[in-house]
Amino acid sequence: MTSSTFTFAFTSAALRSLRLDEERLHRWKLAQRVGPSCRPGPSALCPRVWGSPHRRMEPLACHDFLVQNALFAGDLEMVRQHFTESAAVNLVIEAKGDELRWTSRKLGLWSLTYEQELTTPLHITAGRGYADCLRFLLLRGAAVDFAPSGKTALHEACAAAHTSCVRLLLSFGADPQAVSEDGFQPLHLCKSPGSLECARLLLQSSASVNVATEDEEDSPLHVAARHGLPEHVGLLLRYGAAVDAENEEGQTPLHAACSQPHEPEDIERYFEVCQQLVEHGARVDVPDRDLQRPLHLACKVANARVVELLLGHGASVNIMNYSGNTAMHNVLQVAAYKLLHQPERMVRALLNHGAVRVWPGSLTKVLRYCHAAPRVIEALINSYDRVRVPDEWAKAVPPETLQKHQGFYQSLFTLGQQPRSLQHLARYALRTHLEGRVLLAAPRLGLPPALLRFLLLDFEDVLY
Incomplete structure (x- = not known):
């Protein structure tokens, strides 16, 4: 049985109450995100809805599938036809999101469906890299920092690593430090190899290099390190990123890099990240809230190159974490599942740096x-x-x-x-x-x- 078929029965009274609550919540979210000026019409681009130049700048709900198809396809000619000088440009479009939520579709039943997200023509074109369409909309006067879904078009462009769109948005005055509903700034969303130039443009536009996310308190350096992006790490460090900044869990960027599971082909990338951090003075023995050191975490994800690096820079080989495990314990716990990561190299390195040997009585269990x-x-x-x-x-x-x-x-x-x-x-x-x-x-x-x-x-x- 898939998640989309899960259903629960409710009484008719309870169902009516839940439906009313759902409708009130939807109307409240819409009002909060697009403001009181939102007026859905029979056709999203109907000229009679907004007859003045000022009126066309106000956000309106769009239900016209032809308009939506033109935007999602990046069809510049169709976009030009729909968004004339007299047409509204700050439309709000309800699109299917990635998250599932419970909704009532049948009498007495609730089911899991994809949550609907609010987006705009600017968000759609920026998030899909349609730079020509994006430029056209911006020249038509689209609000560059409009965020009906809780994030701006700049957030979308950075998350999708569309450099040309990021450059356009910034040139039209997009806020490089806009905070999304989830507490992320655009720089936090530069977490793919192709987003390096996006990050560079943001930093050149005075984005804060040490700003923390609102919930996890991750800095951009935490994000880049966790995703194994050595070029991003180098860029952020050159702009003055704090190498030992701690997040909500007490983890530094070095913790973040050492704790992220990765495939054997990514070992070198994470090693380069850790090498840069250590060379810039990152402390190799700082504990997080669970007394985990970078060495504990590197052994758990089985990156032999990083383990050898940390040991070579003085990481304590026999110190225990909150659970009483040493680095050797962590290696032996994952060795059978990380054969391609060469766990034997880590065991040898730990022993050569003075790791306490396994108690002989436990060798049967190890075997x-x-x-x-x-x-x-x-x-x-x-x-x-x-x-x-x-x-x-x-x-x-x-x-x-x-x-x-x-x-x-x-x-x-x-x-x-x-x-x-x-x-x-x-x-x-x-x-x-x-x-x-x-x-x-x-x-x-x-x-x-x-x-x-x-x-x-x-x-x-x-x-x-």
Whole structure:
């Protein structure tokens, strides 16, 4: 059963009351958004409704589908025919929105339908990138900051990344700091790769670089970081964005970048964002309201590049969040679902920076959940001089995984019958002696490259 078929029965009296409330609310919203001058007519562009030049500037409701089709199609010739010099230009059009809401359609029943949004010719053309139509409407005197739906045409153009439309609107006096009904300024809506020039135009027009959204208190830098936009981040930082601004959750832009789940192909983008933030002085160990550090979050989304960056800039490797989890806990919890993100690199990096090892009694549980990532198991096992291999280990690995990684798991289970190699024991002794300073001291030891990689837990896909 889909959401559109959900229905609930009401008594007839309750239904009449709800319908009246719905109609009152609709009339009140319309009056608030377009003002008392809105007068729906039999035809949206009927000349008799507004006979004076002043009257054509007042907002009117449009029900003419020919007008709407011309606007939505970006048909400049038809737009010119409908919007003559004597025609009203600030029309209000009711269009289907993206949100679902409960409405009464049948006697005693309510159903989910798409909420109707109020829009204007200016919003439609700006949001769809019809720059020629937009220019024509602006020259006809369309109100550039008219916002019947709670957002201006500039909001629409920025959200859709239509640079030419943003430039036009600003040149006609659009407010670059207009606040939408949801508490967003146009700069907050520049959150796609193609919106870089839109953001630049807004900043050049004196948009505030550090303005916060009303609910989440996100700055534009939070938004750009969360969406993995390195060029936007660089632009905002050049305009003086506060690198450690905190939102309502106590998160900085670095938190925002580290917490956003992303696909393997986006790892580099988020790394570049974090790299810029760190190079501009972002604090790598600042906690949010839940005591989450950027390292906790980067491990949870499994971005090995960012984890290595944060550790290299002094992130605390063993500090716990509010739930009692360290960064290592977060990696192991997602390793099986993030195989393409190379979770083994994060485990190795954490161990090389002195992460507390998993309690040996918990290795069975780790094996049960991380068996699909054998290199994670390899790094963990190699952090001990010896491990006990109980019978439960063989049962914790499914047959298909055993077959896929046969060589590795045979070597793992063999550890129960023979001691570790002398080379491994020497590695363990040296790592124990250095106590988390392996990465600092190892390059100074003058070891051959292969031996140095061995000391730093390089992967061999077999245990000795």
